[in-house]
Amino acid sequence: xxxxxxxxxxxxxxxxxxxxxxxxxxxxxxxxxxxxxxxxxxxxxxxxxxxxxxxxxxxxxxxxxxxxxxxxxxxxxxxxxxxxxxxxxxxxxxxxxxxxxxxxxxxxxxxxxxxxxxxxxxxxxxxxxxxxxxxxxxxxxxxxxxxxxxxxxxxxxxxxxxxxxxxxxxxxxxxxxxxxxxxxxxxxxxxxxxxxxxxxxxxxxxxxxxxxxxxxxxxxxxxxxxxxxxxxxxxxxxxxxxxxxxxxxxxxxxxxxxxxxxxxxxxxxxxxxxxxxxxxxxxxxxxxxxxxxxxxxxxxxxxxxxxxxxxxxxxxxxxxxxxxxxxxxxxxxxxxxxxxxxxxxxxxxxxxxxxxxxxxxxxxxxxxxxxxxxxxxxxxxxxxxxxxxxxx
Numbered sequence: 001x002x003x004x005x006x007x008x009x010x011x012x013x014x015x016x017x018x019x020x021x022x023x024x025x026x027x028x029x030x031x032x033x034x035x036x037x038x039x040x041x042x043x044x045x046x047x048x049x050x051x052x053x054x055x056x057x058x059x060x061x062x063x064x065x066x067x068x069x070x071x072x073x074x075x076x077x078x079x080x081x082x083x084x085x086x087x088x089x090x091x092x093x094x095x096x097x098x099x100x101x102x103x104x105x106x107x108x109x110x111x112x113x114x115x116x117x118x119x120x121x122x123x124x125x126x127x128x129x130x131x132x133x134x135x136x137x138x139x140x141x142x143x144x145x146x147x148x149x150x151x152x153x154x155x156x157x158x159x160x161x162x163x164x165x166x167x168x169x170x171x172x173x174x175x176x177x178x179x180x181x182x183x184x185x186x187x188x189x190x191x192x193x194x195x196x197x198x199x200x201x202x203x204x205x206x207x208x209x210x211x212x213x214x215x216x217x218x219x220x221x222x223x224x225x226x227x228x229x230x231x232x233x234x235x236x237x238x239x240x241x242x243x244x245x246x247x248x249x250x251x252x253x254x255x256x257x258x259x260x261x262x263x264x265x266x267x268x269x270x271x272x273x274x275x276x277x278x279x280x281x282x283x284x285x286x287x288x289x290x291x292x293x294x295x296x297x298x299x300x301x302x303x304x305x306x307x308x309x310x311x312x313x314x315x316x317x318x319x320x321x322x323x324x325x326x327x328x329x330x331x332x333x334x335x336x337x338x339x340x341x342x343x344x345x346x347x348x349x350x351x352x353x354x355x356x357x358x359x360x361x362x363x364x365x366x367x368x369x370x371x372x373x374x375x376x377x378x379x380x381x382x383x384x385x386x387x388x389x390x391x392x
Contacts, residue, residue, distance in 0.1 A: 083102075127165060165319075240269060
């Protein structure tokens with residue numbers, strides 16, 4: 001039976017990172033199977049282009065942006081009329097992320113109307129995440145979020161490691177369901193993609209390209225990559241780190257200053273945010289994908305790199321590291337020793353063409369079988385089936 005699915009997420013702008021990408025792909029997969037999805041969000045991260053964003057989202061699902069003032073009455077347990085109307089139409093509600101009054105309002109509406117909801121924390125119960133603004137999060141967790149968590153029909157985790165870490169948060173958790181995320185790689189010829197990248201970024205011609213792609217944030221380990229490039233520069237010629245992404249202006253400026261201080265101006269390319277064919281072109285041009293994060297939940301970019309046949313180097317704080325290890329798609333580094341290990345790992349893979357090709361092939365085979373949006377969408381819908389059946 002087709003479902004009416006309501007996705008509740010505090011922000012849908014791509015600059016917010018992974019959760020909006022997850023929602024868009026879950027909606028597309030559900031649509032293809034005949035289900036109807038709606039998105040309920042707020043204008044957060046829109047940066048003045050909310051109209052353009054809404055137009056794009058309407059192509060995949062009806063989307064409602066709530067003014068934050070509409071959800072403030074939640075403290076008095078009076079939900080927004082818009083939220084209640086959306087929940088009433090839904091067979092199941094999928095709540096994404098934590099720390100938002102929108103989620104509390106949705107939970108109250110679900111309770112009043114007898115609608116089940118699942119909650120996807122997107123790594124926000126990880127000890128690292130909880131340590132950021134720890135006092136504020138601790139208060140909110142015990143005042144509001146623990147009730148949202150406890151009354152969910154399921155917690156949706158993307159890796160076993162995410163579930164393990166969530167259990168350390170000290171709040172009761174409902175039954176968990178594992179739904180690994182995925183990627184849909186470009187089917188364009190790699191040679192064509194590389195030519196497209198070099199046309200846009202001619203500085204990359206003749207270079208050994210290392211790729212970082214994602215939101216620019218201190219937890220992602222870009223500082224570690226820059227120090228790695230600095231140490232390898234004398235012995236590995238023609239190194240070029242492509243930094244594809246955007247983020248906080250102050251942090252981006254800090255990265256640029258570090259590049260200058262380390263004399264890496266010729267070895268680092270700030271490509272900005274890359275979407276569509278240019279994103280896939282960056283993977284096609286890279287010899288290695290680097291994500292030495294201090295904390296990362298699923299890291300969709302790791303699945304994308306694997307699908308595109310690019311060996312990856314991650315830390316054991318990137319929760320997808322067991323998939324990388326199981327596939328033989330790259331190297332997993334001990335977070336405690338990453339500064340010493342990263343230059344060695346990069347040099348080792350760059351110096352061994354056969355090993356690099358083998359890692360790429362193994363990553364492609366594994367990811368295209370097990371880490372796809374097609375598979376993730378069906379596993380999520382199987383979870384919905386159980387929840388809806390139990391709620392009848």
